[in-house]
Amino acid sequence: MHHFKYKNGALHCEDVSIRDIADQVGTPFYLYSTATLKRHFQAFDSGFDGVDHLTCFAVKACSNIAVLNLFGQMGGGADIVSGGELFRAMKAGVDPKKIIYSGVGKTLAEMREAMYAGILMFNVESPQELDRLQDVGAELGGTARIAFRINPDVDPKTHAYISTGLAKNKFGVPAGEALQEYLRARDMENIEIVGVSCHIGSQLTQIEPFIEALRKIKVFVGRLEKEGITIKYLDLGGGVGITYDDERPPHPSDYAKAVREELADMDCTLILEPGRVISGNAGILVTEVQYTKVNSGGENDKRFVIVDAAMNDLTRPALYGAYHEIIPVREGGESMEQVDIVGPICETGDFMARDRMMPEVAQGDLLAIMSSGAYGFSMSSNYNSRLRAAEVLVSDSRFQIIRYREEVEDLLRGESISALG
Numbered sequence: 001m002h003h004f005k006y007k008n009g010a011l012h013c014e015d016v017s018i019r020d021i022a023d024q025v026g027t028p029f030y031l032y033s034t035a036t037l038k039r040h041f042q043a044f045d046s047g048f049d050g051v052d053h054l055t056c057f058a059v060k061a062c063s064n065i066a067v068l069n070l071f072g073q074m075g076g077g078a079d080i081v082s083g084g085e086l087f088r089a090m091k092a093g094v095d096p097k098k099i100i101y102s103g104v105g106k107t108l109a110e111m112r113e114a115m116y117a118g119i120l121m122f123n124v125e126s127p128q129e130l131d132r133l134q135d136v137g138a139e140l141g142g143t144a145r146i147a148f149r150i151n152p153d154v155d156p157k158t159h160a161y162i163s164t165g166l167a168k169n170k171f172g173v174p175a176g177e178a179l180q181e182y183l184r185a186r187d188m189e190n191i192e193i194v195g196v197s198c199h200i201g202s203q204l205t206q207i208e209p210f211i212e213a214l215r216k217i218k219v220f221v222g223r224l225e226k227e228g229i230t231i232k233y234l235d236l237g238g239g240v241g242i243t244y245d246d247e248r249p250p251h252p253s254d255y256a257k258a259v260r261e262e263l264a265d266m267d268c269t270l271i272l273e274p275g276r277v278i279s280g281n282a283g284i285l286v287t288e289v290q291y292t293k294v295n296s297g298g299e300n301d302k303r304f305v306i307v308d309a310a311m312n313d314l315t316r317p318a319l320y321g322a323y324h325e326i327i328p329v330r331e332g333g334e335s336m337e338q339v340d341i342v343g344p345i346c347e348t349g350d351f352m353a354r355d356r357m358m359p360e361v362a363q364g365d366l367l368a369i370m371s372s373g374a375y376g377f378s379m380s381s382n383y384n385s386r387l388r389a390a391e392v393l394v395s396d397s398r399f400q401i402i403r404y405r406e407e408v409e410d411l412l413r414g415e416s417i418s419a420l421g
């Protein structure tokens, strides 16, 4: 359920006309609905009502500080994967005691910053990382709280690029090796073992892989207990999918129910790291049609709609062949045509949709690329020296620019012409 609806033939975000925003902000821009963000956070979080838990929004899904602040105010924490995301979460006012740090390649500098900030837990992904963290703890005279990220070797049945819980993926430590790492960590002066973590992938549409992973984690926690190591936090990662096209992902409440049943006999605080399921359908990318054209190839006339958003703005179609629903901001008529919706970038991979049946559109029309609130702006780049888009947040009948469109000077920031002769 989201809050992007037609009213009198004009697409609105909550009570604001999207055409009105475009007239003031220009295109392309990302547009988020406060009501949808809140509703999705609440829907997810309330599934765990009555259980000790902490919902840490995965910052990489949608990193704008206005969005992070919203979840912080609702009692949420943050799952971060870099020093930059730590900076964002802190600026957004997220309580550092609710920040979890995941990722396979944490640098010394990043560890120091996170230690200094006093985050809740590092999810450690290799023996070397543990050693480095111990060094940082000793250097700063503190204790790093850790969980090991266990790679449970479970097939999440999602796109290969976003599978993370298979033995062949770079993530985590195999359960077989993790025990000895926990024993090693136990003897480290500046390390405190507090948890076990696991994240098997993104855009999962079935519950079974989650449960399969969870069962393996439970067995592992049992083994730790035999060694006298008790776990305070069980971090289950993110991964619940959303509907882009015709996927039928589990409802967050069904996911929560299944997890709770599986964990009924365990006594620890649950940490969840949802990203996509919260922000994915709470944001859209609004773009303007620049040109339409037909490249005739005899029987295979190809119709193109060229828009002002490109793969640098929304990478998912180019990167994963991902499907995004695309609808006109002025409600379409009866007349349909099959088109490729493409951006201006000089790569054939720069498409938003291929062979898509769409109501006929014309130059100057606005299109809404739906389900762009996760891995949308946060994956955008300046490729082709394109300015990164504005981000806009709507609440009821008002809107606010939460990130200005970049200007050409932003493109050159830090660059200089060589003085070396």
Ligand SMILES: *Cc1c(COP(=O)(O)O)cnc(C)c1O
Pocket (backbone or CB within 6 Å): 058, 060, 061, 079, 102, 103, 199, 201, 202, 203, 237, 238, 239, 240, 273, 274, 275, 276, 277, 374
């Ligand atoms: C990406 C990621 C998430 C969020 O995944 P979603 O599929 O967006 O819910 C959570 N935890 C970790 C460790 C991640 O890398």
